[in-house]
Amino acid sequence: MGTTERPQRITMTPAARRVLEAAARLFYERGIHAVGVDLIAAEAGVTKKTLYDRYGSKEQVVVEYLADRDERWRAFLAQHLDAARPTPTARVLAVFDASRAWSAEHSSKGCSMVNAHAEISDPTHPAHPIITGQKQWMLTLFTDLAADIAPNQADPLGRTLMLLHEGALVAHGLNVFPDPLTHAREQAQALLADSEDSPNPHR
Template sequence: MTTTLFERLARPASAAPPSPQRRPSAARERILSTAGRLFYDEGIHAVGVERVLTEAGVTRVTFYRHFPSKDALIEAYLRARGDRMRDRIAAVHGAVDADPRRTLDAIAETLVDDRSGAGFRGCEFVNAAAEYADAAHPARAVTVLQRGWLMDVTSEALHQLGHPQPRRLARQLLMLRTGAAVASDLDDGEDIGEVFLEAWRAVLAAGLAAGVARH
């Protein structure tokens, strides 16, 4: 059976089985929120467990009750960021699988929306991949899964729009998005988001037009 775009949007970017449901824990959320802020602002390697404990105001026992290691915390941080992105794109797409062009717009706009916040330091997944080259490390593994999910959703939307080589055009678009994320961190131009959206729409329109011409 062919997977619909909406099913792909709802699917977690993970090959692992879902973890058992836990009761909400204020301490866990405080640890995760603190770690997320520190990891993003200062880099994952630069932030140790002791720093997270101090700023989150929790004991070591409490920390290890929720996260058996720093690697487990890193994985949870990146999965939470990925969940947020998927929820935002799915909310724009809506409950009916009917508007793939709007989904493509949403994939681009999430980057611009993130950049509009204070303290933007680029894409958290790109940053994590730059810090961890080992493919077996959770930071790298979750980043690859998230990238794969974005590739699948983008490709599926392009397929529904009738492009004959949707995955190739999806690669071009995601390369542009990654480059824009890096540029947003390094460049100080106020119009970077606007320039990126112009480029995204131009590449998308040209790619779709070329696809139609090849038919």
């Protein structure tokens, strides 16, 4: 699998951090295109000049917003994986548990990466590699976890788990039906039970 170079990051000063916190809230609640630098600066309590001095452009603010969420999500997920029972199935289900907890606390409107991609589909945008990179990372994670359950079916099983996970995130954001991540977890558990029962020529 090829890797995409991630964009450069800035050094966070106290003013830059205030800008990031304001931008993160506004981008997630209102959308990236709907929020201008004047509003971000006002909400952060800085001048527009300070914002540009720290970030250089609105695009860089978007980069920092998405990269920061990505880093916090990966750290959050790592804690859940570390706390999970060491069985392969328990570790897969821990991903769904982590997403349910994260969504309840941080993502009432759905996945920030999916939402951002709806606005940033241009692959030349500096934030695009962060969006697609996180989803590729999640696919690799599911595939690696699936390999511990059914080594000869790791790729298709990992993709199916990814589809369950991502579909649940979209359903959560759209409020299609209650608690889609728990439903996805239950479907994943049934899928993994079937995979464990299937003949495996590598065993």
